[in-house]
Amino acid sequence: MTGTSEPTPTETADAAVAALRDALLAEHAAVYGYGFAAAGIGADLRELCLAHLEEHRAWRDALHGELAARNTVPPGGEDAYQLPEEDGTEALRAFAAGLEETTAQAYLELAAVPDTGLRDLAGRALREATRRTLALGGTLSAFPGFPGGEL
Amino acid sequence: MRDHALSRRAVLAGGALAAVLGASGCRGSDWYPSEVTPDEYLLRAAIAEKERLVARYTAAIDAGAVRDPGLCEELRGHHERHLAVLRDRLPPRDTEPEVSASPGAPAPEATDEEGLRLAEEAAAANRLRQLGQATDPALAQLFASVGACEAGHVHLLSEA
Numbered sequence: 030m031t032g033t034s035e036p037t038p039t040e041t042a043d044a045a046v047a048a049l050r051d052a053l054l055a056e057h058a059a060v061y062g063y064g065f066a067a068a069g070i071g072a073d074l075r076e077l078c079l080a081h082l083e084e085h086r087a088w089r090d091a092l093h094g095e096l097a098a099r100n101t102v103p104p105g106g107e108d109a110y111q112l113p114e115e116d117g118t119e120a121l122r123a124f125a126a127g128l129e130e131t132t133a134q135a136y137l138e139l140a141a142v143p144d145t146g147l148r149d150l151a152g153r154a155l156r157e158a159t160r161r162t163l164a165l166g167g168t169l170s171a172f173p174g175f176p177g178g179e180l
Numbered sequence: 181m182r183d184h185a186l187s188r189r190a191v192l193a194g195g196a197l198a199a200v201l202g203a204s205g206c207r208g209s210d211w212y213p214s215e216v217t218p219d220e221y222l223l224r225a226a227i228a229e230k231e232r233l234v235a236r237y238t239a240a241i242d243a244g245a246v247r248d249p250g251l252c253e254e255l256r257g258h259h260e261r262h263l264a265v266l267r268d269r270l271p272p273r274d275t276e277p278e279v280s281a282s283p284g285a286p287a288p289e290a291t292d293e294e295g296l297r298l299a300e301e302a303a304a305a306n307r308l309r310q311l312g313q314a315t316d317p318a319l320a321q322l323f324a325s326v327g328a329c330e331a332g333h334v335h336l337l338s339e340a
Contacts, residue, residue, distance in 0.1 A: 133328070140324035141317035152311045152324045156304065156331035163335050171261045173328040174321075180265055 041143055042099070048139040049096050049147070050104055052154075055135040056089035057106035059128045066125050071118040074165075078125060081161050085132070088154055095147065126167045133158040137174030219319055222310045223266055226323070229303060230263045236288040236299055243290030248340045252296065255333050262326050269319065297337035304330035 036044070063082035067075055096103040113124040136158065139151035159173040170178020216224070237256035239245075246252050291299075307327030314320040 137321055137324060140311060140321045143317070145312040148312050148320055148324070149308065152308045152327055155324050155328040156308075159328040159332045160335050163332055169258070169329065169332040169336065171258045171329055172265075172322075172325045173332065174325045 045139075045142040045144055045147060046096065046099055046101050048135075048142055049092055049099075050101075052132070052135040052139050052151075053089065053092040053096065053103055055132040056085055056092060057104075058110045059085040059132050060089055061106060061110050062112070062128045063125060065112055066121040069116045070121040070125075074118065074122065077164060078121075081125070081164075084157065084161070088132075088157075091150065095150070122165055126162055126165050129158045129162045129165070129167075133162075133174040134176070140174075217271075217315070218313065219315050220271060222314055222319070222323075223270055226307070226310060226326075227263060227266050227270075229306060230259050230266065232288065233259050233299060233303060234263065236291065236296065239288045239290045240292065240296060245290040245292050246296070246340075247293060251336060251340055252293075255296075255300075255336065258329055258333070262329070265322065266326075269322070293337045293340045297334055300330050300333040300337060303327075304334060 060082060063078050063085060067078035067082060070078055093103045113120050133155055136151045136155040140148055140155065142148065142151075155174050159169070162173075163169060172178055172180045234256055237252055237259070241249050241252050241256070304327045307323045307330060311320050311323040311327065314323060
């Protein structure tokens with residue numbers, strides 16, 4: 030097989046599963062991270078973090094279902110994830126924004142798969158990650174999901 | 181990021197659908213010749229829409245119809261950057277396909293943030309649709325990202 034041939038159905042399915050797994054891992058980390066952030070962040074942002082936590086749980090469950098539907102064992106969450114060294118409100122806000130950037134990049138990867146249903150899911154999830162970044166006080170980049178928001 | 185990119189040959193092989201699109205003749209107010217691939221059709225549609233959005237922002241800012249012209253200039257700048265990237269992806273041609281709607285399109289009326297927000301909502305919805313239709317995975321990613329930016333515009337205009 031040459032490098033320019035079209036991907037086989039198996040290769041296409043494998044790529045979709047790999048992208049789904051990456052997105053699910055990002056959502057696991059987001060759920061864990063938002064739980065940590067909500068516990069320590071200032072009262073004015075706590076409700077926002079809890080709302081974001083619930084949204085990530087919903088996306089996590091959706092990804093879990095997509096993988097299960099493909100007869101793939103979804104990866105579980107880890108016992109611990111890297112957490113910020115500082116626990117002030119600004120540090121936690123930046124930490125939460127980083128979680129959104131990570132999930133946005135994972136969904137951009139998922140947007141490349143041929144499955145139109147997964148593309149739709151990825152597009153909607155990327156939009157939501159962008160909106161949550163703005164709700165946290167972040168800035169809007171021209172190309173959300175790409176590294177640094179730039180092309 | 182993994183490389184899902186299809187070969188250019190594979191993209192061009194989408195000509196069968198392109199022929200169907202071309203054979204269908206008039207698609208609303210836009211028309212493209214049959215040799216235009218589905219991806220090029222999507223690109224040209226997105227470019228035409230972006231040009232209209234930029235014109236709407238310019239009309240709104242110039243007329244003083246918006247409360248936060250600085251924000252509107254920033255958002256217009258995003259659209260201009262999207263336009264540049266979309267145009268870069270167009271295949272080289274000796275002659276450009278004629279676009280019947282754009283030259284005679286009326287200048288947009290000045291609108292306020294609410295009008296711009298509605299336009300952005302429609303644009304983001306179109307990007308989600310184009311994301312599902314793109315043949316080239318890299319183009320699909322571009323539509324996903326541009327749509328997310330437009331959804332961000334909706335959020336910012338709602339708070340302006």
